[in-house]
Amino acid sequence: MTQLVLVVEDDDMIRELIEIYLNKNGYEVITAADGEEAMEKFTLYSPCLVLLDLMLPKASGEDVCQWIREQERNEVSLIMITAKTSSDQKIKGLKMGADDYVTKPFSPNELMARVEAVLRRGGQFCQKINHRGLVIKPRKGEVLLNGRKIQLTKYEFNLLFYFMENPNLVLTREQLVQQIHPYAESDILDRTIDAHIKKLREKIESVPSKPARIVTVRGMGYQFVP
Amino acid sequence: MTQLVLVVEDDDMIRELIEIYLNKNGYEVITAADGEEAMEKFTLYSPCLVLLDLMLPKASGEDVCQWIREQERNEVSLIMITAKTSSDQKIKGLKMGADDYVTKPFSPNELMARVEAVLRRGGQFCQKINHRGLVIKPRKGEVLLNGRKIQLTKYEFNLLFYFMENPNLVLTREQLVQQIHPYAESDILDRTIDAHIKKLREKIESVPSKPARIVTVRGMGYQFVP
């Protein structure tokens, strides 16, 4: 069962690069270079995943994204590709209905990892991840704790999303930094991550000083336990 | 690294046949004849793959399948075996979380091919290594002894991982130091390794003073015997 991916990207180089990598990883690929073509190809082929650049000729990525979601095709997953620009673009993207986002420039490996993750989550069911009363809705940028909505900052949201995508895995601080600053070889300190974790814990743990959800694994990193 | 397969099948003939074939192909096999035994053996041994007959005494294959998925989602592959042949059943099985499906009667070669395929697919990342009731899950930073989780420090964990990756090899103290401090020409003393080994033994040996897993090879180093 090979999976079909639609790549919407106006830059020929990048589009072909993505195509090559997707092929190498066993996906079938169709491409579109602008918004109109994207919508055509989408109706024609019904891909299970769309990689969508936000900056497009003819119809903006936002339009395409919204259009896709209007098709009531919740069975399609969507990963946005955004330029570096403002960092809260990401949240906007997720709110618009993307399942994940990648910022340019990205490494092909990072992109592939996200593709795998999104598809593993199972496309049609990925509107929310739910672990023990903690619900995150990537497409809405919303987090519920025991039914009550809680307010997270961008980075807290990103971290939590990443944790909930990878439950039970030990995530190193390095990985977490990557998640927060996907571009640039950032020299973010470990303490920064710790600080974010602390704030996250205050919001999602019932006893923040005895964390039960985000536990620290000494010498290794942190781990989300459902 | 030999892989551990749990075969759950109530028909003795078929179970033994499968076992023989798996052994011939280099797998280690444990078996269960009913649903309850299957769950027991599963927690005890954490196999990499389960071959599961759907028609079982005591707890149906469906129940066991679901239960297994609740325990470990991504760390174990699952192939269903059934007499039922409707393709509708097959879909159900796959939805329930099986990675593949075999209908009786099947040829042993077909089964082996599917086993290989499923393990190849699921095993890119080393999810766990299993030796005689001792299971290490590198990505989760977890160690199970007879199904019970035990707590190791970073270096203990690294050492044990290295040992379990290289069973039956005599590892010199020098190699072990390398493993603990991969960079930097550290001038760690032998006694340091011994100390770590002692602590490890206290945690994983049933009689720490008579170690059966990590044995010392006088004048050479230590050896992990499965």
Add this chain to the structure above:
DNA sequence: TATCCTTTGTCAACACTTTGTCACACATTC
């Protein structure tokens, strides 16, 4: 078997590393 020498086991003190927490400066958003 008694003796000697080498290797390994054990332990607790101490040094060191890792993590939690905080206040503050800087950045961003509205």
Add this chain to the structure above:
DNA sequence: GAATGTGTGACAAAGTGTTGACAAAGGATA
């Protein structure tokens, strides 16, 4: 420009690692 979010360094607290001294065990020799 007020409010909020984010990164940083300092310090405290907790947890681990290393070491050296000594005991015990194993091997060799005669």
